[in-house]
Amino acid sequence: xxxxxxxxxxxxxxxxxxxxxxxxxxxxxxxxxxxxxxxxxxxxxxxxxxxxxxxxxxxxxxxxxxxxxxxxxxxxxxxxxxxxxxxxxxxxxxxxxxxxxxxxxxxxxxxxxxxxxxxxxxxxxxxxxxxxxxxxxxxxxxxxxxxxxxxxxxxxxxxxxxxxxxxxxxxxxxxxxxxxxxxxxxxxxxxxxxxxxxxxxxxxxxxxxxxxxxxxxxxxxxxxxx
Amino acid sequence: xxxxxxxxxxxxxxxxxxxxxxxxxxxxxxxxxxxxxxxxxxxxxxxxxxxxxxxxxxxxxxxxxxxxxxxxxxxxxxxxxxxxxxxxxxxxxxxxxxxxxxxxxxxxxxxxxxxxxxxxxxxxx
Numbered sequence: 439x440x441x442x443x444x445x446x447x448x449x450x451x452x453x454x455x456x457x458x459x460x461x462x463x464x465x466x467x468x469x470x471x472x473x474x475x476x477x478x479x480x481x482x483x484x485x486x487x488x489x490x491x492x493x494x495x496x497x498x499x500x501x502x503x504x505x506x507x508x509x510x511x512x513x514x515x516x517x518x519x520x521x522x523x524x525x526x527x528x529x530x531x532x533x534x535x536x537x538x539x540x541x542x543x544x545x546x547x548x549x550x551x552x553x554x555x556x557x558x559x560x561x562x563x564x565x566x567x568x569x570x571x572x573x574x575x576x577x578x579x580x581x582x583x584x585x586x587x588x589x590x591x592x593x594x595x596x597x598x599x600x601x602x603x604x605x606x607x608x609x610x611x612x613x614x615x616x617x618x619x620x621x622x623x624x625x626x627x628x629x630x631x632x633x634x635x636x637x638x639x640x641x642x643x644x645x646x647x648x649x650x651x652x653x654x655x656x657x658x659x660x661x662x663x664x
Numbered sequence: 665x666x667x668x669x670x671x672x673x674x675x676x677x678x679x680x681x682x683x684x685x686x687x688x689x690x691x692x693x694x695x696x697x698x699x700x701x702x703x704x705x706x707x708x709x710x711x712x713x714x715x716x717x718x719x720x721x722x723x724x725x726x727x728x729x730x731x732x733x734x735x736x737x738x739x740x741x742x743x744x745x746x747x748x749x750x751x752x753x754x755x756x757x758x759x760x761x762x763x764x765x766x767x768x769x770x771x772x773x774x775x776x777x778x779x780x781x782x783x784x785x786x787x788x789x
Contacts, residue, residue, distance in 0.1 A: 466714070468712055598710070601710045602707055602710060605703075605706050605707045605710060605711070605712070605713065606703075606707050608703075608706075608712070608713050623710070625671045626669065626671055626676060626709065626710050626711040626712065626715075627710060627711060627712050628712065629712055629714060646675045646676065646677060646715065646718075649671070649674050649675045649676065650674065650675050652674070654671050654672040655671065656671070656672065657672070
């Protein structure tokens, strides 16, 4: 098991963000974390990454609390975390010097595959920034990738390139948990879909089984989250 | 051959397996031909590699393909293309017949329509 959440609760002041969330990820799985804005997707990813501590429940990353297993999970935030004047190549050089799991060769390959120009983040389109950040995230060798809305608000070509890169970089020994509220184009790459509504998992299903029952992920999304 | 999958049209592994059988029946793919690797096909279709692997397993179980160690997946030389053709035309016939019945018509009208359409196509060509 790469990641396991048991009955996780998280509140912000009085507002509950996660209400008893249980979830498990095996190596090789690509799992879609689906829900509308405000459903708790980002909170769940941050708890899994060890960036937030749950108020209740248990989180295990490779059998350890996430904070003890730091560096085992790669978290890709929705917003560009790098200074606007920096180039991805500069950030990569910095990461290569401080993070043993960062593979500069892999990063160069990903930048080519994702067709990202090495110019300052501030001079990139939203789609280019998203692709650059994905290259930086996937260039780290890790058993778990937590990707927060990597497809949101970017152009169609960038979304398609990102999906292609995720399939290209798929490994049997790593799991991916990817949150999105735009299900359509992404649904083919998922093994499983976890539907989150108001901080609760309302459905956790194998996507091919949903399809065998005559329902696509998009239809299920509308049904369980409406 | 061209591959198309639609996530709204049933399990993707079935669609991939069906696409291979359809391509064989149409002659777009021939016995002995090599299929793309599961990873390459997954990338092209933007689908999970496990889904393509599952499709290839189904094709192997049906005796249509075989995996040669280190070389890839191939269409078996002994595959019965005529049987695949019969199977596909029967499926198409079943869909057509369902439409004919839904219209409250019978086999005579169905045959007549086929003849008519064929003549029209012939005249156009």
